[in-house]
Amino acid sequence: MSNAAQCARARARIEVAAAIKDEARKQLATEGVAKLSLRAVAHELGMAASALYRYFPSRDHLLTALVIDAHNSLGETAEAAQAADVGPMRRWIIVCETVRDWALAHPHEYALIFGTPRPGNTGPDTTIAAARTGLVLIGVVRDAYRSRGVVEPPLPAELRPDAERMAADFAADLPPEVVSAFVAAWAQLLGLVGFELSGRFNLLVEERETFFRHAVSRLAHAVGLV
Amino acid sequence: MSNAAQCARARARIEVAAAIKDEARKQLATEGVAKLSLRAVAHELGMAASALYRYFPSRDHLLTALVIDAHNSLGETAEAAQAADVGPMRRWIIVCETVRDWALAHPHEYALIFGTPRPGNTGPDTTIAAARTGLVLIGVVRDAYRSRGVVEPPLPAELRPDAERMAADFAADLPPEVVSAFVAAWAQLLGLVGFELSGRFNLLVEERETFFRHAVSRLAHAVGLV
């Protein structure tokens, strides 16, 4: 088979798959994941519903593809924001706000990746993409640590083995105290964003951006940033 | 109409509605909210699917009833735990752990009330029930404040109006600094629980209970508890 020809076929395939994902993303953004229907996507693309299964073996596989794309989209945004030429503390806040902004701009996609987990969506591809944004934040902490901008938070003895393993896994140059505190901070950051996205700040907090910035700045202190 | 007779009818109605909710809860616990089907519930109860609509006008109304029940169940559990005769700091941790334990015991119900919000589920009944558990925690903070066990956390000037309004709404006796910090802590607590429930601690944190206790104890400090 000719390489160019095969590339033509493969490219067409990739393009159609991308069009399906785009249309699915559009419906996801407007109606939410529950209302995303393969038939509607196919109809909007002018093709039979059954033809869709040539590209995604099931609705769940399509959703998984959207999950990975969403993780990468958020990750890319965070990576771009991380490049700001300011101190670690301000960069921590900037990246956190970027996560919040992305979530507010793509609420249904955020819910898809950080909301109620869909069973059986724990492939390795998903896991790698999911780590991307967290790695950006830990990069900020690393920079702070290198410039002596971190004081180690307390760590119960019982948590030290876990913390050392985590540090070895993805932040070998950071003290386990910081890595453990970071994981907690990451979970709490998602809690803040999810809270706002769920509308639980309605009638409660008006100045949500300031509230968020203040909260994540205290979170930075909890991780050890000064 | 005779009172006793009417009560008999009304009681039967309530009992059937409760049976429907119980069966729905059972299916919710085993299969998750997506797989909860009115037809299956009706079949399990030996009645026609259409008869179910005499009790709940739609699947969404049934889910809303389950949401309110779940909020009250969690709230009751928290209230019971809150009665422990120990200092505020330990009680804060105990209540937080109770929330976590309830979530681990009823993951799908927890996801139903604190996961991705289902659109149009913001009735006043829901809001009242949803506040119940939070009010338990704020009661702990109140006790701490009364026994001079609280140092006011920092509060940006821009957040003061919000904080004062929140304090006036549900904690008039507490300083706005504490109330504002509490709302953030509540969101972050749900973040920690949601993180564990989503399986994001897998291969990361082994000692989850200790990790959680340490995190919420630091959260208590962030609210001002000493």
Added chain:
DNA sequence: CTCCTTCGAGAGCAGCGCTCTCTTTCGTGT
């Protein structure tokens, strides 16, 4: 030019939420 893989279309299945209609049940006012 033929073969064989790939792709699209259509019919169809089982399930879903929900509505409508018909029948039965049962408490109530006369």
Added chain:
DNA sequence: ACACGAAAGAGAGCGCTGCTCTCGAAGGAG
């Protein structure tokens, strides 16, 4: 005691869903 009317259950059916199967039309590979 009897007829009336509200309430409850049953069943058929509508339009939708994800998904499978089969068949015909392309389009590179030999």
